[in-house]
Amino acid sequence: MGLTAVDIFKHLPKTNCRDCGVPTCLAFAMKVAQKQASLDDCPHVTDEAKAALAGESAPPIRLVTVGAGEKKLELGQETVLFRHENTFLRPCGLAVMLEAGLDDAAVEAKLAHFKTLEFDRVGMMLGINLVAVKSAGDAERTAAVAKKASEALGLPLILMGGSAAELAPAVAAVKDTRPLIHAATAENLDEMVALAKENGCTLVVQAADPGALCELTPKAVEAGVQDLILQTAAASAGGILQDQTVIRRAALVKKERRLGYPTLVVIDDEDPLDAATKASLAIAKYAGIVVLKNDSKPVLLAAVTARLNIYTDPQKPIQIEAKLYEVGEPTDQSPVLVTTNFSLTYFTVEGDVSASKVPTWIVVVDTEGTSVLTAWASEKFSAESIAAAIKSTGVEEKVGHRSIMLPGGVAVLKAKLEDESGWSVQVGPRESSGLPTVLRSWSPN
């Protein structure tokens, strides 16, 4: 979010002196806005104006880091309210909760379970990013559990407690991993800020609502901690929606600096459907970190999938690797289909093939992530490219027959593909939903 020429012009001397080499101050402002000139090229601009402009040109939502090393999370610096306007840039962190008050065996069991919260989606591993260790009041116990969790999982931690004294030993125990300290409130702000500052950690600031947060964040900044994450008391779907929207909008649209930080939402619901649906709301509506109390596999699977979807760049369709895929356990007599590497196309085809319960080979052609008809129109899904994929994917070694099924929408390619590949070509249904019927009665002839 750069400054506009008008924003810059307001701070210039407006003398049109040409000392910067440009005829007018407005023209100079336009060059600065387009990054073709630097503000320093104007010899008359005041230090005050420079400072004001530096402030205004800072991103409206601060980039904040949690954790260290490979698994660190970078949050913030988002630029839009709606993903279609550009894209949401930094996928939110998903955290599960670990109560430090549990006994050793229960902690071990939780950690073992957390290791399973990673899911394979066609070669992409999607999982949790953080563990929130919640103090039960015993500072040494919290430190011991935090250390164990950090070592077992290698993920950044959120350390949750009501006072600096309660969290200080835990922060010290995992200091090198830059845990997120949770949380500074109106009551404990000074001590929590001191703890965060001393250890170079990011700090969650918590208040009833966005208005109350505006009172606290300037104090934290003044005391020397700028890496902040915001949390309100909202727990209902309506409350989460409203607070998250107000914070994101105020920061982006009103340039409200006091709310220009990523956010954190804790979802306490035990019911798996309530937990999963609230997580999806928080993910879609701007949360930087979502902490889930319900850590069951189906809930996390839904949450990581919702995050993947919402943070997909609408301008760049997700592609899958162009190769030979197996659905079920196909044999040398199983049907062979061909489709494109646009992930949505592939997943739709794969879903319908799975539904048919007929083990099947799918040859995926690299169409740069475009769908069947788009790829056909741009000649990325052509007789030549399909014939090349038949060769390069090695399907010829996998099956005894030489019959491939083409999507019905590109039936026109049949004759040419037969010439190019030497395979016989069957024309499949226009819509993937027709595949189960066709596959169940498939034969190579």
Next chain:
Amino acid sequence: MALEMPTERWSGKLNTVTIGAGTRTSVVTVGGETTLPFLKFEGETPNPPVVAMEVLDVPLADIPPALAEPFGDVVNDPAAWARKCVDEFGAEMICLRFAGANPEGADKSPDECKAVLQSVLQAVGVPLIIWGCGNFEKDNNLIPVLSQAAAGERCLLGSAVQDNYKTIAACSLADGHLVIGEAPLDIQIQKQVNILLTDMGVSTENIVMYQTTGGLGYGVEYAYSIMERTRLAALSGDKMMSMPMLAVVGSECWKTKEARLSEDVAPEWGDAAVRGPIWEATTANLFLHGGADILVMWHPQAVAQVKRTISELTGEGL
């Protein structure tokens, strides 16, 4: 300095649409919003979104245990199925889909379909969505028969598409029904369909938009963003995009492997008894926040969750 609330002032408002009349014992009114979904500090949501449960004219084949269990035998009898959805699961509408009319499937005749429709109209008092089989030629023979059999009931007829809308538009005018205008995830085509329908004489108050949907993990983000864009267009004053939106959630979700696979086959995904309902409820929730007003759903647990969320979002307080 107090926080200045970042409230948007919108010039537009969604159309208010009422479904159900005649022998219906309840009616459904949706639309009328003057805000992005559920923002109480910004505007009104006078009519909460509603849940329609889907009933097919043919038994649901090949469904996973988690979906089969709550329905039991009623899936063999559309009237009993619909009654169970309303009486036990709180469906506010029934979406009766004539999948069995498809020539590539059971190819049921319009008269057979009419008998099913009549039995469902008898069995339940809630308003109906009547959806054809998707085969243009068959639907153009079928929909007029169904429309006439339900004349005066203000049903929602589905669906009119760019290449096939005239028959359904004529039926709605003749028999006093509403129309679902459908477009394939394309906001321009949606607007075109709405224009074609209004050019035929269908009033904007009798149109509901369906921009097609994808389940969680299978294109949900496309539909979500299309809905957001549509709501923004409506609030900005585009009268040809101000119709309430419908989302088909159940059938989209229950074809995904995440909803279907048993825990034996996919132990890494956990308990299948909750996984399918979670998939459907999560998808439905995303569409609520995108701006959908009518959700067509399948699983009772997902329905209950979504109804809970809707009352939480539109009730008193936050």
